[in-house]
Amino acid sequence: MEILEVKDLTKMYGSGDTQVTALDHVSFQVKKGEFVAIVGASGSGKSTLMNLIGGIDRPTSGDVIVDGKEIFAMSESALAIFRRRNIGIVYQFYNLIPNLTVDENIMLPCLLDNRKPDEQKLSKIVEMTGLSHRRDHLPGELSGGQQQRVSVGRALINDPAFILADEPTGNLDSKAGREIMELLLSANRKANQTLILITHDENIALQADRIITISDGRMIRDEVMRV
């Protein structure tokens, strides 16, 4: 069953002589529980693709269908609500709210929905991230690796259709990077969580079920690594 369908996605910036095609007719599908790595050189269009899949940016043409819903047919507000309930995003620079505690940062998508998550579920995620002893700490009091774990926890809190991770280990040392990958892989393998990961680290990409290569805005390869 396809959880994500990217259809003929094109994104252009600027106009006239300065027009740049960041993404050029990219199409692929992702199944539920699949781990897809998107690789490519710097400036190839990976981040543009991620922003479009996450509904943060709007395409020039094409569509993204998440769990059967065309996300760009939604209004901006409806898309924001859809995003917080169905898409988990992990950034390279964590992007945590500095004045919220670990618990609050993880709960943030639920809090924006004006609801508190199930305490058991929150505890399970906190435990999974290994931050049970730091639940009341602020991001500034945590190491980079710990902050990224909070970010992963936040992405998982609403049982999203998929997790979108943009270079999640790019700002971490190798040990912390490994720990984050273990956390993401654990969510993918144990909880059947769909994972789309953008990276330029070959070793990380090789752990994926599929590797999609982007170059100059075009999808030039889609390799299945394991079934």
Added chain:
Amino acid sequence: MNILCSFAFHQLKRKKSRTIITAAAITLSAALLTAVVNFAASGNTMLSGFLGSDYGLYGNAYAFTLLIPTVFLAALIIAMSIIVISNAFRMSANERISQFGTLKCVGATKNQIYKTIMYECILLCTGAIPLGILLGYFLSFAGIGVVNLYIEDLNVLVRSMMKQVNFHLSFVFSPAALIISLIISLGTVLFAAMLPARKAMGISALDCLRFGGETDTSGYKRTKIRIDAKRNMEYQLAKKNVSSNRKQMHSAVTALSISIMLFVTMSGLKEIAEGIQNYIYQDHGCTVVADYTAKFKNTIHPKTGRRQQECAYPIDAQTAEEITEKLKGYQDTDIYGSGQDYSTYAAILTPQDLTEDMQKVLSRQSGKKPEIILDVERIILDDKHYREVCAQAGTDYGGTILLNDYKYNDKGTERHIPPLSMTASTLKLEKADGSLDHINIDGVLTVSEIPKELMYPNTNPIRLVVPSEGISLRGYNWMASPEDEEGFMEYARAVLESYFPQNGMDYEEAGYTSRVYGAQDFVKIMNIAIILAAFFLYAFVFLLGLIGVLNVISTVSFQIKLRARELAVLQSVGMSSESVQKMLSIESVLCGGKALIFGLPVGMCIVFLMARCVKMLFPISFHMPWAAIAITLILSLLVMWGTVRISARALKKQNIIETIRI
């Protein structure tokens, strides 16, 4: 606590200094609005106290007199508050823009971003507006206290002229004024916060993350200024920075400009008021004035259509002379008695009867006409002074003397010209009913010969000193300079009361009034009025200016923090800390200069236009308030320079490498 409210609360807590400055601006804004509204409420109570609930005959005029300044001052406060408070929220939103980006990425809607800024505003309002209203009541209370320091003096002076008047301004707590102040203050702050909130909610998540602390890169303008080694480097950099970052400093410059403009305008207004005071006051060389004025009614004669005056209780020349003699009886005081009749006659003249100067003035006013009708003022004097005038004019006792001087306002300058050419020795005078009289002119006094007692602000073109027999007038004045002023005044009051008993009735009821007052009393009343008006207007401008200065401090310190990285980069490539400080100081002077370039000319233009308008009515001497302009200039530059110096001090403590890495 709601998560959005929690964000707002944390932001306020985190940025303590700006929170304090913004809260202070909101408090001052609410305080000024409350003070103005409460003053209007107190003024309304005072006016209804002695005019009645509908303000009596001239109700609309009084209502507008109260309403127009209130609305004008409230509009100024609202405009200034919106600029300043909106800027504070814009800075807060700018700082949190990457946080908004994260929130949007994890699913916050536009409305939620909007709400988080509005919560910040509501949290600030919760404390600042009640505090402001309290402060406003305190200001109003203190202001009324200041008025009451002078009001008894004012009452004593005014009562000597208008017996029934008793000004009493008391502090009024009006629930309606409270609700109005609350609604306007809250509305102003909410509107001010709404502008940046709407802007922040419209920025895409990607732009929020991409630009970090700078929501709007279009604020930086490409300029033609090129940096070369020809001039001082710090100056060139500062000039380029001011030119390219103008949008960032826009609100600070605007707020400072408005403060400058208001200060100059108020100073000009004070100069104009003093000019009017000087014009109105005529030094007749006397210290006490006693007068009698009868109630009159202007009507139109049914046959001729000319204006005529009806007066139930005129004073005849014989009574006036009797009173003069009685007043002289007090320690042998010299009395100058005079009475004027402005309405009985009009002179029918031909152009040849007039001097060239007078013809020019009249043709400017109403064009050239073959027959000219001019208003006539008949003056009677007490016997002694009439004799003196006759002698001075070289005529026998009983003659008619022409005071050949016409005073007019020539585009703001007082000019004196002889109106009649004196080719004829007889004047044809017409009454309102059309009947004619011919009066012989027996003597003429020119402007330099006219006694100073007969020089007053409003005079008719044709002025005749006539023998007093058989003449009744609407009013009469007795001017004196007694040694014992108080004693004389008491004596004169008793004399006038014996002739014109008031019996506790006012002017309207009795049909006449008599007064005894000091010749300087008008000046004193004007002085008190000017002092009070100047005190309140300067206090108002000071407090409004303070809101502007708070904005300057807030904006400048924010801009310097925002530019910390840029300044660290400059230092990393070899610019010394002193050079950075120098560059920032030059920038501050340039920004202050920009505020002055707008504020000073606009303020001066307003003053000039006000003076022009007033000069159409009064030929006042007016000078630009240069001292106030100089003070404004120095203060504006000092505020900018001082704020930059203090804000830039924090830069010295920072580590260049750490700052660049951020």
